[in-house]
Amino acid sequence: MTTPKQQVAVITGASRGLGLALAEGLAHDGWRLVVNARTGPDLDAAAGRLRRLTTVTAIAGDVVDDDHRAELAAAADRLGGADLLVNNASTLGGSPPPTLASFPLPALLDTFEVNVLAPIALTQLLLPQLRVSAAGAVLNVSSDAAVEAYAGWGGYGAAKAALDHASRVLALEETGVRVWAVDPGDLRTRLQQEAFPGEDISDRPLPGTVVPHLLGLLRDRPPSGRYVASALVPVGAR
Numbered sequence: 001m002t003t004p005k006q007q008v009a010v011i012t013g014a015s016r017g018l019g020l021a022l023a024e025g026l027a028h029d030g031w032r033l034v035v036n037a038r039t040g041p042d043l044d045a046a047a048g049r050l051r052r053l054t055t056v057t058a059i060a061g062d063v064v065d066d067d068h069r070a071e072l073a074a075a076a077d078r079l080g081g082a083d084l085l086v087n088n089a090s091t092l093g094g095s096p097p098p099t100l101a102s103f104p105l106p107a108l109l110d111t112f113e114v115n116v117l118a119p120i121a122l123t124q125l126l127l128p129q130l131r132v133s134a135a136g137a138v139l140n141v142s143s144d145a146a147v148e149a150y151a152g153w154g155g156y157g158a159a160k161a162a163l164d165h166a167s168r169v170l171a172l173e174e175t176g177v178r179v180w181a182v183d184p185g186d187l188r189t190r191l192q193q194e195a196f197p198g199e200d201i202s203d204r205p206l207p208g209t210v211v212p213h214l215l216g217l218l219r220d221r222p223p224s225g226r227y228v229a230s231a232l233v234p235v236g237a238r
Contacts, residue, residue: 005080006031007031007083008032008033008034008079008080008084009082009085010073011023011033011086012063012088012119013037013063013090014046015035017189018187020207021208022211022214024050025208025214026054026084027054033055034056034059034072034075037060038062043058043060044058055079066121069118069121072125076126081132082130082136083133083137085123085139086139087118087119087138087139087140088141089118090141091110092195093107093156097156097194099152103154103155111159119163123170127174127177131174131176131177137178137180138178138179139214140167140180141181142163142182144183144186145160146181171224178221181225181227182217182229182232183226183228185228185230186204187205187206188204189204210230213229213234214232215234216232216234220232220233
């Protein structure tokens with residue numbers, strides 16, 4: 001008899017917020033993890049928590065960096081190959097996010113590099129691993145700003161809309177891999193606080209409240225497409 005392979009997930013932006021909450025949920029389910037974040041100390045602290053639950057490879061760096069993305073893909077390969085890629089790392093481009101009329105072009109370029117180009121580039125590197133996995137999937141974290149127009153959210157929203165469209169195209173091209181774009185809703189995260197500096201965002205739910213819905217997505221494996229997390233059947237509801 002052969003021992004079933006322990007599933008492997010690559011998660012970007014996993015030092016806090018939704019990325020860390022999902023990493024913890026997957027770790028509790030026995031997944032091994034490759035996690036990334038820009039800030040080394042924050043990532044080390046997160047990895048310390050996760051290593052109490054599972055095997056973790058934590059690599060600090062910027063997802064827009066070619067060499068860093070290659071490191072993430074190589075780390076997943078050493079664990080036996082990725083079964084899931086979660087493109088969660090995001091940036092607003094400013095705090096508060098600037099209007100399109102005043103958006104500094106270098107910041108706008110960074111917004112698209114982090115939210116669109118880096119996820120596509122990392123997906124390209126991991127597709128050979130995902131294609132040979134029976135559970136191969138890409139989960140792109142989207143936003144309602146991708147489909148609704150909000151003043152001040154033009155750069156971020158346009159980038160997320162581009163990521164949504166790229167997800168739809170990839171799903172047509174890679175029929176053996178699930179490709180999901182998921183809007184998690186407004187959550188109590190650093191990104192949300194940066195969008196509303198100085199405001200009280202304690203009315204937003206914590207990131208962990210969304211995790212059962214995302215785990216339900218992985219359990220049920222619906223067709224590739226765009227989903228709102230709250231509409232997904234959570235783990236424990238059946």
